[in-house]
Amino acid sequence: MxxxxxxxxxxxxxxxxxxxxxxxxxxxxxxxxxxxxxxxxxxxxxxxxxPNSRQRAMLDACLIAIAEHGLVPTVQAARMTLAAAPEAWQGAMAAGLLGMGTVVAGSSEAAGRYLVELKQAADATGNEELAVEESLKRLKAARAKVAGLGHPQHTGGDPRAARLLELADEHAVSAQYVRLLRLLGKMAPSIMERRLPINVSGAIAAVMLDAGWPVEGLKAIPLVARAAGLAAHLHEETQRPIGFILSYHAAQAIQYDGPTRKE
Incomplete structure (x- = not known):
């Protein structure tokens, strides 16, 4: 830029x-x-x-897939912000969106950039499997994460990812990026020596890149989608407030281990 x-x-x-x-x-x-x-x-x-009909279908599917996932940290931040400043919906919404990064909800961009790197390597060598294998080995040696794989809750496989890839196949959108993502999902567990299912961020990146969406704009998809989910939580917060309950339980769950008061 x-x-x-x-x-x-x-x-x-x-x-x-x-x-x-x-x-x-x-x-x-x-x-x-x-x-x-x-x-x-x-x-x-x-x-x-x-967009054409296939592009429209995949964008809608991705927006729906990532719009809501319960009381994740970004939602808690938004609800607690509204509890503290009930006149400031914009501030509460911003609090939720600002927390969307490489760990929660905003990792589609990282997955997309990684897939672009893999595509460049595969195109240069003419061998997709070799490009994926060498990349995974480098990541393992560096003890780095594999963008687009793994999920702390959906350890057996992210159902949202599976559905998006299925739809990409049905709409004839799946191409090289989806193929590379599937190779990652297939090869990563043995090379990285741990369970690493394809997650929704990886699926969004792959199907949208194959649909023609620019990698630079991938993060816009979860941001726009989660805005809808955050709006629902903020509306519920005005009707059935839990922001201060969340704050209270956070205080109860954390023990102080600093210096004791000197007499």
Whole structure:
């Protein structure tokens, strides 16, 4: 990403005047509202063109797959923030989204960048299995994680990942990225010497890259999806508050082991 002075002061996303709003060349009121789903608009905003039926189906599936996963840390942060500042939905929403990183909910980007690296290596050698094997061995030697594999709860296999890959096959989206991800899932357990099922972040990365989504924009998918889940939790927090209960139980669960008070 370029930083500093730019000689390209332009945007191709949207403009407006007194009578209309134009998004990617489409009139918002007459060509988009009432005619597109939100997923289709999301694709149009990001890529500047409307998705085909296969792309639309995979984007919708990925958004649904990652929208909600219970009282994960990002949700707890959002609910406790709203409990402390009930007038600040935007602050509570931000608290949840800010926690989406390489461990919780935001790891699709890391998985996607790893798959892109694998594709480059496989294209250079002409051998996908060799590229995957050598990469896994390097990761093992470095004691590094395999992006897109493993889950602390779904240790026997992430059902969301399985469903997304199944849909990618059904819609004829699966191509090299899905193939590389499946090779990782097949080869990693023996090389890394531990159970490493394909997780939902890896599946989202693979199917969306094969569908034509840019790797630079992969993190937008879980961010947009989880915003819907966070909104549901914040609405429930206003009706059935548990933010302070979460805070109380956190305080009860943690024991102080610092210096004792000096008399």
């Amino acid at each position: 370029r930083i500093g002075k730019t000689d390209q002061p332009f945007t191709s996303i949207a403009t407006s005047d007194a009578e209309s709003v134009t998004i990617r060349g489409f009139d918002l009121c007459h060509e988009l509202i009432g005619k597109l789903s939100f997923g289709e608009l999301f694709w149009l905003l990001m890529l500047g063109q409307l």
